[in-house]
Amino acid sequence: MHEVLIVGSMALDSVKTPFGEVDRVVGGAAVYAATAASLMATPRVVGIVGGDFPQEALDFLVARGADLAGVKRVPEGKSFYWSGVYDYDLNDRETLDTQLNVFADFHPTLPESFRQSRYCFLANIQPQVQLSVLEQLEDARFVMCDTMNYWIDNEREALLEVLSRVDLALLNDTEIRQLADTPNLADAARRVLDLGPDYIVVKKGEYGAALVSRDEHFGIPSYPLAHVVDPTGAGDSFAGGMIGFLAHQDNCQSRDLRRAVVVGTIAASASIEDFGLDGLKQLHTSELLVRCDGLREMVQFEPIRL
């Protein structure tokens, strides 16, 4: 029980930040999200890798309890490759190279056992692929999707169809402004809610995250870290933490969603403390709970009376 379906990229990344650089380390949205979710649930991973994808990375996910029946291996192909560089304050990144490789032919057919998954995260992939996954789900209770500026610009109609069919959409602040075509975040969130989802999570990087529904607004700062090394995968770790917690609770009320955002925030905090997956791998349940309590203490204040 507590299974979560996670569909997305499995990649090799070359990343340069002001704090160092790494070459062809394991990454990809599905890998980050599955690693985070594995602290609370059983990830059912759907992705595609080439012959160059390290076996030990797959072994690690299995050791964490993941079911990789949905991971297709193409021994003669190469894995999705991304290379990027982050600037001084780590908020902006520049993509140097993207090679889709085997990911160009990612048309996932869910294993029979995966179709009953109740909690799902559709990471940032072509909206048409997200739709095809949605159509294979038979008993979904809560589906989250991510996306990116490229799909907002180039596949808007398919993306709108996805948004009309998911429960929660994750967007960063730039994307939600772009999607809603308004600079005001609260206003933009409201407009995106009108497109279908019950919840929007606005990811603001180092500035935290907001959870917005038609009748409430939850906001939380990011977990403060004195040493941030590599923001790659932070958003996917966030999403994996969220969906893992929801599956663990097997409940999706407002009180669960709020706490899921907190868990996501902490998963993201661990993810950015080291390059690639190294930061997130070091996050265990005990530290996750300690940080969640820390964040709770961080936002506490007594009622104001005058």
Add this chain to the structure above:
Amino acid sequence: MHEVLIVGSMALDSVKTPFGEVDRVVGGAAVYAATAASLMATPRVVGIVGGDFPQEALDFLVARGADLAGVKRVPEGKSFYWSGVYDYDLNDRETLDTQLNVFADFHPTLPESFRQSRYCFLANIQPQVQLSVLEQLEDARFVMCDTMNYWIDNEREALLEVLSRVDLALLNDTEIRQLADTPNLADAARRVLDLGPDYIVVKKGEYGAALVSRDEHFGIPSYPLAHVVDPTGAGDSFAGGMIGFLAHQDNCQSRDLRRAVVVGTIAASASIEDFGLDGLKQLHTSELLVRCDGLREMVQFEPIRL
């Protein structure tokens, strides 16, 4: 009782935002801060105005309970003038014109009755002027200062002297990075604490604010608004709300500081809802308290157990 000393600019501003523009409306750090503080305390205002400063603006402050004994009028001079334009997302602004006018000769001598003030806000002015005010204070309990990039670049030594003598420094995220010469906000805050203040408030505009001391970190998102019109004066409204609340409590423990940041956040939220002072003027105690409760609800989440 509950007096707060507020020292800073009193200005005429011309502002253009994507939502409209205004010409030569009353503004200035001391005016915004005094208006916000007046909801909770008696502002003792120290500033300088020219013959062009509208009498009704002074009358308004007096009606709000302010003591203007420290406001010097130079009938033959012109008031400090600032003109600026905000871009689409309101986070960046460009200064089109600054005319110091009478403000160039702002060397305040505190009225005798002001020297015993226990709660003080030294708004963004030349650090040497901030120092001269500090030297005239006889019984200060809690002093907050603001500053800006110009002084960090050009009057660094005097600014460091100010920082060594105040209890709390307000900085926006760009300024604190610049002052501490590090991109990481948590790290930057720690370095600035080493310069002297017990507390740093990092203002992050629409992303909220953080209060950092040597042993704790408080963070709060901004109050969500669907209609933001003019960010001018938001930081000074924030500071005025903070110092007014502290004076009202006559206490400066962590629990007071946290709530002061919340009150500041709400004062800033009202300030940006209309041009010039029009937004802040409409904020009354009842609405202030309603919004404080709203912000408290906004960050609530239950403990996380797995």
